[in-house]
Amino acid sequence: MTLAVKNLKFSYRANSVLDLAPVTFEQGKIYGIVGKNGVGKTTFFKTLTNIITNYSGSVEIDGNNVKENPKLLASVGIVLDDMELYKNYTGLFNMRYFGGLRGNFDEERALALAQELNIHESLNEKVASYSLGMNKKLILLISLMNNAKILIFDEPFRGLDKPTVEWFKKYLLGLKQEGRMILISSHVQEDIETLADEVLVLENGKFIEKFDLKETNQSYIYRVQTDSPSKLAALLETAGIKFTSQAENWLTFEITEEVYRHLFKQAVAQDIEFYQIKKESKFVELIK
């Protein structure tokens, strides 16, 4: 299964938000969609799922146009931050209602998932009485319960407690193994780094960079605070590695893990002490 976006353009009145070159997403992969606040990540997800339809260009699932064939969205699950549930009804009502819209609702599976998410005991209470986290869990449950082949998550971890985030990350990796396609946005670098196979950086309406996080020889940005900045600088210069120096004896440079290991050994041999080491994927620089 593929999800293809072809020359998608969208504006909120005079505010042009998306103007994308063609891009294709494949099954069995997790894609991180990242960018600064307000660049259009949520808008992008809304265009993929017919929440916004007045765009030009096309969104296609296996070559079929989603705007013209909304039934294709039966294979798509989505979680958006501003998603509204029926607050004056119970969690169970919402689960059955949204499940029924799909036509392939498996209540047993949904209840098992509710148990894993630890909201099964609250399903008979009105959603209005739910905490923010419980509300988010119910939205997650609704997106996951239909066995969707394509899953879209806009900031899915916001509002969840740590154990649920850990559970959910493992669950997502399991879904990927099963061959689902997952698109996820998060402002938390670590979430993207631990989950995504590929990261697409959105800026000025376009995906300006794509990073393959599974590439074995990728380089990272290292920041090291050391007791001997001049000795470390000399080491880096000898190795032909460009670096910049910052206040408080921090040095920043971009190298692969293998080169870093070698550099670290050399530093130890020369009695250079590293007080603090920070390692970041390159996409992080683009969204600061």
Ligand SMILES: Nc1ncnc2c1ncn2[C@@H]1O[C@H](COP(=O)(O)OP(=O)(O)OP(=O)(O)O)[C@@H](O)[C@H]1O
């Ligand atoms: N309903 C709307 N009407 C008009 N403009 C909107 C609307 N929703 C979003 N926008 C604007 O569209 C742009 C993209 O917003 P969007 O919410 O898609 O960004 P985002 O990347 O998801 O942001 P964040 O990281 O803050 O969640 C912003 O300039 C925003 O102000």
